[in-house]
Amino acid sequence: MPRLSVWIIRTALLELGIGITIGTLMLWNKGEFFEARIWLLLTVHIELLIVGWLMQLALGVAFWILPRFTHEPRYGSLRRGWLGYGLLNVGILLVILAPWIPHAAALHPIGRLLEVLAAITFATALWPRVKAFGV
Ligand code: HEM
DSSP, X not given: OOHHHHHHXXXXXXXXXXXXXXXHHHHHHHHSOOOGGGGGGHHXXXXXXXXXXXXXXXXXXHHHHSOOOSSSSTTSOHHHHHHHHHHHHHHHHHHHHGGGSTTOTTHHHHHHHHHHHHHHHHHHHHGGGOSOTXX
């Protein structure tokens, strides 16, 4: 497995852990009310689990598992892969932090834009590897 996939999958697992912890707190709070502000974490829960876990895991596994080239660089553009990984996680961080920082609502669309750029960057890195075996 390439180092990039190792880091992407580790990060996805970390975000799964945090997302589930928040989900557990919300669920606990529903059964036995202790803090209304827990609900402010709902958007963090959704962002971490859908983008940080599901999407990121799919990208990390795709980078590892898609057919490799018979020549170097066998995984295609690693630089673009690392760039996509950085863009995705900075995007997630901005989307999560935006509601908590005063007068920083603009961080939310910027974060989403970075996520879209990450998807485009990964797509351009992975597309050439969608090919017949042995090419
Ligand atoms: C891959 C895993 C998960 C994903 C993608 C996910 C996604 C979501 C989404 C999209 C919502 C918003 C639903 C809505 O507003 O109608 C939500 C709400 C919630 N999630 Fe998760 N979730 C996951 C796992 C978990 C886990 C493991 C827990 C608890 C241990 C949990 C607890 C909750 C709670 C308590 C809510 C609020 C439900 C309500 O509005 O009453 N989630 N989740």
